[in-house]
Amino acid sequence: MPKTTPLNAVHRALGARMVDFGGWDMPVNYGSQIEEHHAVRRDAGMFDVSHMLAIDLHGIGARDFLRRTLANNVDRLRTPGRALYSCMLNHTGGVMDDLIVYYFADEFFRVVVNAGRAEVDLAWLESLRERHGAAPELLARRDLAMIAVQGPRARERVWQALPGTRAPTEALPSFHGVQLGELMLARTGYTGEDGFELMLPGACAESFWQQFVSAGVKPCGLGARDTLRLEAGMNLWGQEMDESVSPLDAGLAWTVDLASARDFIGKAALLARAQRRQLLGLVAVERGAVLRSHQKVATAQGEGEITSGSFSPTLARSIALARMPMEVKTGAPAQVSVRGKQLEARVVEPRFVRKGRILVDQR
Numbered sequence: 001m002p003k004t005t006p007l008n009a010v011h012r013a014l015g016a017r018m019v020d021f022g023g024w025d026m027p028v029n030y031g032s033q034i035e036e037h038h039a040v041r042r043d044a045g046m047f048d049v050s051h052m053l054a055i056d057l058h059g060i061g062a063r064d065f066l067r068r069t070l071a072n073n074v075d076r077l078r079t080p081g082r083a084l085y086s087c088m089l090n091h092t093g094g095v096m097d098d099l100i101v102y103y104f105a106d107e108f109f110r111v112v113v114n115a116g117r118a119e120v121d122l123a124w125l126e127s128l129r130e131r132h133g134a135a136p137e138l139l140a141r142r143d144l145a146m147i148a149v150q151g152p153r154a155r156e157r158v159w160q161a162l163p164g165t166r167a168p169t170e171a172l173p174s175f176h177g178v179q180l181g182e183l184m185l186a187r188t189g190y191t192g193e194d195g196f197e198l199m200l201p202g203a204c205a206e207s208f209w210q211q212f213v214s215a216g217v218k219p220c221g222l223g224a225r226d227t228l229r230l231e232a233g234m235n236l237w238g239q240e241m242d243e244s245v246s247p248l249d250a251g252l253a254w255t256v257d258l259a260s261a262r263d264f265i266g267k268a269a270l271l272a273r274a275q276r277r278q279l280l281g282l283v284a285v286e287r288g289a290v291l292r293s294h295q296k297v298a299t300a301q302g303e304g305e306i307t308s309g310s311f312s313p314t315l316a317r318s319i320a321l322a323r324m325p326m327e328v329k330t331g332a333p334a335q336v337s338v339r340g341k342q343l344e345a346r347v348v349e350p351r352f353v354r355k356g357r358i359l360v361d362q363r
Contacts, residue, residue, distance in 0.1 A: 005050035006145045006202035010209055014219055021222060022116035024051040029221040036224035037313040040191055041356050044151035045220040046212055051115035054141040054199060055122065062109050062136040066101060068264055069128055071247060073257040077103035083175045083188055086255055087247045088121065089266025093273070094243040095250065097121050098235060100188060102177050107136070110184075112146075114237050128265075145205035147198045149217055150228075152356060154195030158185075161208075161215035169196070190225065192232025192354045227310050230319065233281065233351035239293055240279060240307045240321060246270060249323065251279030251350055277323045281352060282306070282334060283360055284318040285344035289336075291320040296337045299347070301327035306336065314353045315362060321350055 002025040011018065016027035027048065029036060039045040057065065066074045072086035082103050088096045097117040102110040113121045122140055129135040149158050159166040168178050169185055174194075177186030184199040200208060213219065226236075235241055241250040248256065248270060258270065284291055291309030302325035309320030320336075328334075330349055335342040348360040 003051070005048055006205040007048045007050060007209055010206055011048065011219075016219075016221060019222070021051070024115060026051060027219075027221040028223045030219050033221065033223040033227070034313045036218060036220035037227050039218040040151045040193055040220060040224065040228055041314055041353070042152070043218070044149060044154040044157045044195070044216065045218045045224065046150070046209070047148045047220050047222075047225050048146075048209075049148050049197070050145040050202070050205065052146055053113050053115065053118035053122070054144050054146070055111045055113065055125065056139040056141055057109045057111065057136040058139065059107055059136040061132070062107050065129065065132055065135050066109060066111075067262055068132070069125070070101065071256045071264055071266060073260060073262060074101060074103070074109070075262070077101070077109075079176070080104050081172075081176045081178050083177055083186060085175075087241075087252055088124070089247070089264070089270075090243055091265060091269065093246050093266040093269030095237065095241040095245055095247055095252075096124055096243060097237055098241065098252070098255075102186065104179065110141075117237060141199075143202055144199045145202040147200070147205065147208060147212070148189055148191075148195065149198070149212060150189045150191040150193045150195035152194060154193065154217070157212065157215045157217050158196050158198075161211040161217075190232075190234060191228040192234070193228070194355065227313060230308050230310055230321065231312050231314055231353040233321065233349075235279075235321075236308060240323075246273070246275070248275040249277040249279070275326065277304070278326055278328070279307070279350050280304075280322055280324045280328060280330065281348040281350040281360065282309075282320040282322050282336065282345040283315070283348055283352075283362070284336075285346060287317045289318050289343045289345075290338065291318040291336060291343075291345070295320075297322050297324065297345070298335045298337070298342070299324065299328050299332055301325050301332070304328070304334075312352060315358060315360075317362075319352050320345075
């Protein structure tokens with residue numbers, strides 16, 4: 001039986017189409033995936049992301065443990081509430097998972113990992129903790145629910161639903177969080193839009209969800225979340241990266257600190273091999289074309305492969321992320337092999353839409 005979040009009954013009462021997503025019973029949409037997508041780009045939508053796992057690290061050595069464990073440098077986190085995106089690598093430089101780490105004190109950090117990797121990540125962290133010696137306590141916060149409210153009007157709708165949150169979060173910078181009793185609000189997300197990700201006791205999730213609905217926030221499923229993150233050029237574990245893929249080849253070099261003297265798991269492997277591929281975007285020339293993962297991409301500089309592809313509701317045509325030879329430049333033509341046919345596409349930067357603004361040439 002798939003696992004369920006504290007909001008499962010709410011999704012079913014709203015008529016959501018439910019699917020098994022990594023062992024969780026989750027809503028893929030509530031009717032129209034495209035309408036849900038547009039709601040986030042134009043107003044405010046919300047997602048149940050309670051299948052993800054928050055792991056709290058408490059105690060002396062928490063910072064040192066994360067310095068060794070993460071490819072990005074937690075020494076950048078000095079202001080309470082500040083967040084950092086990072087990959088966690090294995091010893092060969094492959095991506096175990098991508099995650100967000102929040103700093104609250106030198107002896108208290110919170111890491112949020114992907115649902116499908118939660119058990120693997122937890123076991124990996126525990127194994128490293130045993131080897132680390134004076135390591136922090138790890139606490140898997142399965143008692144928490146998570147709701148992401150995203151869109152240009154997301155913050156004002158959260159303030160409308162929860163008036164007491166406005167004063168402490170109105171000046172909150174991007175990629176920062178604040179703890180308000182048992183409620184945590186972070187100005188983070190996975191859609192390319194502004195908004196909050198909220199972590200709260202699971203027992204309170206249904207009440208919060210209904211308050212957001214009353215404030216005009218549209219419930220959205222995993223289908224819209226995927227097209228939104230693809231338009232924003234955001235990676236998905238298992239598609240753009242996995243344990244065999246270097247973050248350098250996944251377009252995540254900006255998240256890897258190779259400059260400082262700090263050592264971390266996977267650093268030696270990354271230094272020993274040059275970047276082999278790059279992550280680029282593709283826009284289909286023909287509006288009826290459908291780009292999907294694993295399709296082969298031909299260019300004058302060599303062959304690549306699509307890692308994620310879908311119809312973009314904002315661009316009204318198909319887009320994709322693709323792992324390509326290092327010699328390929330943006331603006332170059334490409335041909336995508338679809339059922340024996342070669343479909344024309346154009347290579348672009350791997351960000352298509354951010355904050356409602358189209359970033360690529362639509363010719």
